[in-house]
Amino acid sequence: MDDQVYFEDVTVGAEIPPLCLAVSRVQMFFFSAATYNGHRIHYDVTWARDVEGYPDILVHGPLQVASLARALTDWASGGGRLIRYAVQNRGTAHPDEELQFRGLVTALRPDGDRGLVELEIRGEKGGTVLMPGTATVSLPRRGKAGE
Amino acid sequence: MTELSEAEALIGDDARAVIGHELNRTVGTVRRLEFQRWAAAVGDRNPLYFDAKYARAHGYRDVAAPPLYLAYIGASVVDLDQLRPDGLARQSGSGVVPLPKCPRRMAGGDDYTFHEPVYDGDVITTVRRLAELEPKAGRSGPFVLMRFHTTFTRDDGVLVGEVAGSLIARPAKGA
Numbered sequence: 001m002d003d004q005v006y007f008e009d010v011t012v013g014a015e016i017p018p019l020c021l022a023v024s025r026v027q028m029f030f031f032s033a034a035t036y037n038g039h040r041i042h043y044d045v046t047w048a049r050d051v052e053g054y055p056d057i058l059v060h061g062p063l064q065v066a067s068l069a070r071a072l073t074d075w076a077s078g079g080g081r082l083i084r085y086a087v088q089n090r091g092t093a094h095p096d097e098e099l100q101f102r103g104l105v106t107a108l109r110p111d112g113d114r115g116l117v118e119l120e121i122r123g124e125k126g127g128t129v130l131m132p133g134t135a136t137v138s139l140p141r142r143g144k145a146g147e
Numbered sequence: 148m149t150e151l152s153e154a155e156a157l158i159g160d161d162a163r164a165v166i167g168h169e170l171n172r173t174v175g176t177v178r179r180l181e182f183q184r185w186a187a188a189v190g191d192r193n194p195l196y197f198d199a200k201y202a203r204a205h206g207y208r209d210v211a212a213p214p215l216y217l218a219y220i221g222a223s224v225v226d227l228d229q230l231r232p233d234g235l236a237r238q239s240g241s242g243v244v245p246l247p248k249c250p251r252r253m254a255g256g257d258d259y260t261f262h263e264p265v266y267d268g269d270v271i272t273t274v275r276r277l278a279e280l281e282p283k284a285g286r287s288g289p290f291v292l293m294r295f296h297t298t299f300t301r302d303d304g305v306l307v308g309e310v311a312g313s314l315i316a317r318p319a320k321g322a
Contacts, residue, residue, distance in 0.1 A: 027188065034181075034188040038234035046234070052251065053320050061254030066189040066215050073214075078195055078205035081261070084212050086228050088256035133256075 001011040004079045007108070007115025007139040016103040019071035023059045025095045031063045060123070066129050068123045071101040072135055083116065087133030089113040093125055103135065113144040122141045150284030157291050157318065160247045163297040170243050170275045170295070173221035178241040180233030182212040185219060193204045209222055211264040217299050217308045220265075246316050251293055255313030263307040278311070291316040 025043075032042050036042035040047040041058045048054045065087055073082055093099055100123070107118035116136055186196045194201040195211050202210050212220075225236040235252065239241075265271060279294040290311055299308040 021190065025189065028187040030184075034185045034226075035219055038230060038236070039227070040226075040234040044234075051233070051320070062215075062218070065257065066191065066213075067217055068190060069213075070191045070193075073191075073193055073195075078201060084258075085214070086256065086261050089254040131199035132251065 004077045005075060006142045007110070007117070009089060010105055010108060010115075010139065012108060014105045015064055016071065016075040016105070019067065019074065019101040020098065021067065021092070021101075022096050022098050023063060024032050025057070028059060028063070030056070030096060031060055032114055033059070035062065039101070052090075054092065054094075056094040059095065059097075059099075061089045061131075064089070064093060064099070064123050067099070068101045068121055068131060068133065072103060072119070072121065072137055075103070076137050076139060080083075081138045082135065083138050084136040085133070086135070087123075089131055091125065091128060091130035091134050093130055097125055098131070104121050110141075112136065113141060150289050151282055152281045154282030154284055154289035154291060155315075157246065157248045157289060159245065159248075160239060162280060165244050165277050166280055168278050171221075171223075172274045173223055173273065174270060174272050175220040175222065177265050177267055177271060178215075178268060178271040179210060179218055181219075182216045182267075183210075185308075189213075193211055205275055207264055207266075207294070209266045210213075211266060214259070214308070217259075217261075217265065217271070218297075218310065220271045220299070226241050244280070244293060246280075246291060246293075248318055249316035250319050251317040253317065255292060255315050255316040258311040259308065260310075261308045263301070265299075265301070270305075271307065272300045273303070274298050277311050288318065288320070302313060 028042055042060055045057055048057045102123045103119040106120050109116040116138055119135045121133045121135050122129050153278045196213055199210050231237055275295055275297045278296045281292040283290050283292050295312045301307050
């Protein structure tokens with residue numbers, strides 16, 4: 001195995017490695033294209049400012065959602081699986097702002113040959129929570145055939 | 148009028164009549180190129196989505212679609228001359244719930260359960276229902292919380308995923 005994390009390696013209270021990134025305007029364009037999304041608040045600065053009252057265009061909620069999921073699936077690696085994933089969009093982000101996506105282990109449950117990890121997750125912008133949530137990740141156990 | 152009754156007044160009888168009903172049903176085929184483009188646009192180059200050998204070594208039968216890609220399989224074709232002024236499609240998702248007093252839409256939250264991975268060629272039926280319209284009194288005034296429930300079902304009848312989602316519908320700025 002590569003750098004697989006196993007159920008036995010995880011403890012309640014542990015943090016998963018945070019994913020830190022900034023979304024560029026070019027990435028936003030590609031995300032709008034990949035999701036067939038014509039919503040002007042994601043590319044039309046004049047519309048976002050003058051009609052909707054925002055200081056700049058808004059990073060897509062689903063792109064923040066996907067980035068937080070990526071923090072989980074990067075950590076869970078090839079043998080882990082995202083089972084449940086719940087997030088709320090609380091705040092907005094603009095292009096080039098530094099964002100952090102984090103997870104904290106809150107509970108552990110064996111599940112046959114695998115194990116379930118419950119996490120509190122959040123997307124943040126400099127300490128302000130943009131997107132709180134919870135997730136369940138299934139991890140393999142050492143020496144079990146389930147992996 | 149209290150804030151909450153102001154919010155209730157935002158929901159007309161025609162909108163209430165849609166609660167519990169199917170809003171749209173689409174059938175889409177999972178395409179590798181499309182889910183890989185989505186993953187790359189997220190910046191997520193997970194080898195499970197790109198490297199078939201790696202995916203097979205981890206129990207998948209091929210590269211798998213990213214779990215959250217489920218939401219995009221049912222995307223339909225839009226007519227550019229029928230978009231709302233803000234560029235959103237009228238006929239997709241929330242656009243079919245008549246809330247003319249609340250033209251501004253913001254993402255609320257999503258609660259996904261993933262049952263099975265999906266692969267290139269899988270045919271997925273997406274069914275979206277309006278579960279509830281909740282009037283809310285927020286810090287920045289009254290709004291309506293639209294609650295949806297969406298199921299993703301493979302053509303052999305297996306439920307591969309589902310999501311309880313919400314969307315915030317707000318009155319126009321200055322209304």
